[in-house]
Amino acid sequence: MTELTIKERMAIQRTTMPEQDPVERAQNFKEVNQGLPLEWAIQEAKRCLGCKKRPCVDGCPVNVHIPEFLDKLAEGDVAGAATILRVDNALPATTGRVCPQEMQCEGKCVRGKKGQPVAIGWLERFVADWAAENMEPDKAPAEQTGFRVAVIGSGPGGLTAAGELARAGHGVHVFEALHDTGGVLRYGIPEFRLPKRIVDQEVENLRSLGVEIECDVIVGRTLTLSEIRDDFDAVFVANGAGLPMFLNVPGENLKGVYSANEYLTRTNLMGAWTGDVTGTPIFRGRRVVVFGGGNVAMDSVRTAKRLGAERAIIAYRRGKEEMPARVEEVHHAEEEGIEFHLLVAPLEILEDDKGWVRAVRLQKMELGEPDASGRRRPVAVPGSEFELECDAVVVALGTVANPLLTNAEPDLKLDKWGNIIADESQATSLDGVFAGGDIVRGGATVILAMGDGKCAAQSIDEYLKGKTPKAAA
Amino acid sequence: MFKVISNEEIAPQLHRMVIEAPRIAKARKPGQFAIVRLRPGAERIPLTIADDDPVAGTITLIIQAVGYSTQEIVATKAGEYIQNIAGPLGMPTEIENWGKVICVGGGAGAAVLYPLAKALAQAGNELITIIGGRSAEYVILFDELAAFSKEAIATTEDGSMGEKGFVTGPLKRILDESTTKPHAVYAVGPVPMMRAVSELTRPYGVKTIVSLNPIMIDGTGMCGGCRVTVGGEVKFACVDGPEFDGHQVDYDELFARQNAYQELDEHGCRLDSVKV
Numbered sequence: 001m002t003e004l005t006i007k008e009r010m011a012i013q014r015t016t017m018p019e020q021d022p023v024e025r026a027q028n029f030k031e032v033n034q035g036l037p038l039e040w041a042i043q044e045a046k047r048c049l050g051c052k053k054r055p056c057v058d059g060c061p062v063n064v065h066i067p068e069f070l071d072k073l074a075e076g077d078v079a080g081a082a083t084i085l086r087v088d089n090a091l092p093a094t095t096g097r098v099c100p101q102e103m104q105c106e107g108k109c110v111r112g113k114k115g116q117p118v119a120i121g122w123l124e125r126f127v128a129d130w131a132a133e134n135m136e137p138d139k140a141p142a143e144q145t146g147f148r149v150a151v152i153g154s155g156p157g158g159l160t161a162a163g164e165l166a167r168a169g170h171g172v173h174v175f176e177a178l179h180d181t182g183g184v185l186r187y188g189i190p191e192f193r194l195p196k197r198i199v200d201q202e203v204e205n206l207r208s209l210g211v212e213i214e215c216d217v218i219v220g221r222t223l224t225l226s227e228i229r230d231d232f233d234a235v236f237v238a239n240g241a242g243l244p245m246f247l248n249v250p251g252e253n254l255k256g257v258y259s260a261n262e263y264l265t266r267t268n269l270m271g272a273w274t275g276d277v278t279g280t281p282i283f284r285g286r287r288v289v290v291f292g293g294g295n296v297a298m299d300s301v302r303t304a305k306r307l308g309a310e311r312a313i314i315a316y317r318r319g320k321e322e323m324p325a326r327v328e329e330v331h332h333a334e335e336e337g338i339e340f341h342l343l344v345a346p347l348e349i350l351e352d353d354k355g356w357v358r359a360v361r362l363q364k365m366e367l368g369e370p371d372a373s374g375r376r377r378p379v380a381v382p383g384s385e386f387e388l389e390c391d392a393v394v395v396a397l398g399t400v401a402n403p404l405l406t407n408a409e410p411d412l413k414l415d416k417w418g419n420i421i422a423d424e425s426q427a428t429s430l431d432g433v434f435a436g437g438d439i440v441r442g443g444a445t446v447i448l449a450m451g452d453g454k455c456a457a458q459s460i461d462e463y464l465k466g467k468t469p470k471a472a473a
Numbered sequence: 474m475f476k477v478i479s480n481e482e483i484a485p486q487l488h489r490m491v492i493e494a495p496r497i498a499k500a501r502k503p504g505q506f507a508i509v510r511l512r513p514g515a516e517r518i519p520l521t522i523a524d525d526d527p528v529a530g531t532i533t534l535i536i537q538a539v540g541y542s543t544q545e546i547v548a549t550k551a552g553e554y555i556q557n558i559a560g561p562l563g564m565p566t567e568i569e570n571w572g573k574v575i576c577v578g579g580g581a582g583a584a585v586l587y588p589l590a591k592a593l594a595q596a597g598n599e600l601i602t603i604i605g606g607r608s609a610e611y612v613i614l615f616d617e618l619a620a621f622s623k624e625a626i627a628t629t630e631d632g633s634m635g636e637k638g639f640v641t642g643p644l645k646r647i648l649d650e651s652t653t654k655p656h657a658v659y660a661v662g663p664v665p666m667m668r669a670v671s672e673l674t675r676p677y678g679v680k681t682i683v684s685l686n687p688i689m690i691d692g693t694g695m696c697g698g699c700r701v702t703v704g705g706e707v708k709f710a711c712v713d714g715p716e717f718d719g720h721q722v723d724y725d726e727l728f729a730r731q732n733a734y735q736e737l738d739e740h741g742c743r744l745d746s747v748k749v
Contacts, residue, residue, distance in 0.1 A: 177559065177691075177693055178559075178691060179510050179517070179556070179557040179559070187691075187695075215557065216557050216558060216559040217496070217559075218559055218560070218562070218693055221500065221560065221561055221562060221693075222496050222497060222500055222559070222560065222561070223496060223500070241695070242694055242695065243694045243695070243697065243709060243712070244695070244696070244697040246697070246700075246707065252707070253700060253701075253702060253707070253726050253730065254729075255729055255730060255733040255736075256733075258698075259696060259697040259698075261695050261696050261697060262690060262696035262697055262698045265690050265691065265695070265696050266690060266696075269690075270516070270517070270690065271514060272741070275740065275741070276514060277541075277739045278514070278515070278541055278542075278545075279514050279515060279516060280516045280517070280690070281734045281737060281741055282741050283733070283734075283737060283741055283742075283743070284740065284741040284742055286742075307741075354736070355729040356743065391743065399695075402693065402694050402695070403694070403712065404693055404694065404712065
């Protein structure tokens with residue numbers, strides 16, 4: 001423990017994050033946040049009071065030992081901090097960048113009650129980035145159990161489970177449907193928020209733990225879950241989000257209308273932002289309207305700006321307070337000149353004489369009584385319809401369950417939305433099959449999927465106790 | 474990595490490639506496709522799986538080299554590798570012994586038709602096959618299809634092979650002359666041809682099944698780029714199709730969406746850009 005009194009700790013102001021200049025960054029795909037210098041990180045870590053109750057740990061879906069790693073960091077022992085961080089979090093460089101800290105660890109931090117919480121997310125990112133540069137990745141444990149576990153999907157849930165299972169000495173084989181790893185971390189979250197070298201690094205760390213990853217295997221099509229169950233001792237299904245939802249308004253299939261999934265996949269996974277004419281194209285709208293108020297909507301609208309849109313506009317049917325996006329993303333978007341049209345709902349997408357988008361027709365809304373989600377329900381204002389000119393529209397309304405895996409598995413119990421039913425240990429209705437992330441939750445966050453992955457790994461470890469590995473039978 | 478076993482040009486710009494892909498060969502059913510990505514940085518291209526050999530662990534793709542990406546794929550020689558192939562994707566064709574069916578293929582569409590026709594014939598159906606092309610060299614797989622058809626007719630626009638004209642000519646004659654109504658017409662080809670066939674069969678009340686190839690990225694339902702309107706409902710060709718009721722498809726929309734990227738310049742901008 002560094003010798004600082006509570007009073008001295010309280011006197012330290014929260015650090016700021018060095019950022020790329022907003023005008024400049026709105027024209028490139030480089031990361032917005034530049035990362036803290038070592039001295040700033042140590043100083044920020046000293047702000048932690050090391051309180052007994054540790055509410056930050058309860059606020060974390062993977063229960064990172066936050067005060068402990070901050071304490072090591074405050075002492076200047078970054079390697080010690082990294083070692084603690086790795087125990088609980090398989091993807092710290094990712095979560096440090098994309099977690100909604102204000103709703104989790106930082107939201108619970110006692111320092112936030114009077115002033116600013118400790119910048120736990122930025123410090124997590126600092127320690128993870130430092131470790132990636134200065135420490136060797138962990139190796140597979142010498143003692144192997146002989147069990148083989150299949151993980152379906154290499155997104156945040158799958159990677160987390162794979163890491164935990166490999167650390168426990170199990171053989172892990174990950175099946176990925178796309179041609180590259182990372183799931184939403186690669187196809188969804190843009191480079192300027194989560195550089196793909198970070199995803200590569202996290203995946204390399206897992207490979208070093210002995211995890212095998214096989215791309216181009218679509219479970220439900222290339223292989224069925226039953227075939228995988230025959231070959232493996234247990235399975236974790238984390239195949240992620242499914243079919244994008246649309247607005248159900250006229251004009252939605254016009255040229256220039258994208259789902260956020262398609263818009264971001266073209267840009268991120270397929271690299272359309274590089275402008276390589278031999279690769280995947282994307283339509284670079286000059287005035288782009290994005291429907292939605294979540295992180296995916298923010299990612300889309302900021303991508304539109306970087307692809308050269310002169311005006312990039314969020315259209316959201318509730319108010320700013322009701323937006324589910326991370327506070328930092330909304331703030332960054334505003335700095336970059338993103339326009340917000342709040343309390344508007346889409347009525348129709350209008351076409352020009354060549355079948356391309358020319359405008360959206362919107363209706364003004366006002367907030368009424370709270371609905372089931374606790375957010376105030378938007379109510380249409382009669383006679384308030386108006387047109388907003390644009391040449392591209394991106395729809396970021398979320399997704400519904402992907403049927404490819406589940407359709408081929410009639411005995412796997414689903415809820416009425418087609419998501420897999422899993423209990424608190426992530427166990428499904430099939431013996432030895434566990435599931436988590438969006439295929440169970442129907443659309444959540446990276447860290448919740450990771451929490452599921454961690455929980456499932458522990459449950460699988462439990463499940464395998466006392467069993468004989470299939471390979472040995 | 475997927476090894477190319479053989480690659481032959483069977484018609485101008487049309488290649489038959491046999492590729493090692495044991496898992497896909499085992500799982501694949503007629504009517505399904507695969508997504509092919511030749512190399513890092515390349516597009517993901519959906520291609521119908523024309524045939525399989527589960528014993529040899531190979532699949533056959535018949536590829537029309539129409540754009541940069543497909544030209545690059547067909548330039549891959551035997552012994553070389555394709556970076557990524559994912560599949561099989563899409564719903565398999567519903568195959569039963571229906572009795573009598575008519576199979577209509579236009580241009581490279583014959584390659585998509587081939588596995589369906591083969592499966593329908595193997596199930597005991599009586600096939601009448603009509604294959605059309607601009608000229609004789611564009612009429613592909615005719616002998617292969619004729620081998621399991623009761624009757625096979627070729628049509629060419631220039632009359633260099635078979636009947637002069639379009640596939641709709643003999644199709645109309647068969648529908649008018651046949652004493653027993655066919656169970657269904659399967660039509661695969663360019664959008665205008667599938668539309669023409671569907672319009673022709675509509676008054677006869679003959680079920681018409683078309684196989685659509687809209688633009689797609691992942692092929693697993695994730696992007697929604699392949700959405701088509703069928704009977705007023707939005708469907709995803711990759712998970713709900715690629716085969717749909719030809720009488721219900723919104724062909725104008727399909728055609729427009731298929732050609733969207735050809736209307737963009739190399740910067741991804743519209744040539745007739747709107748004022749902002």
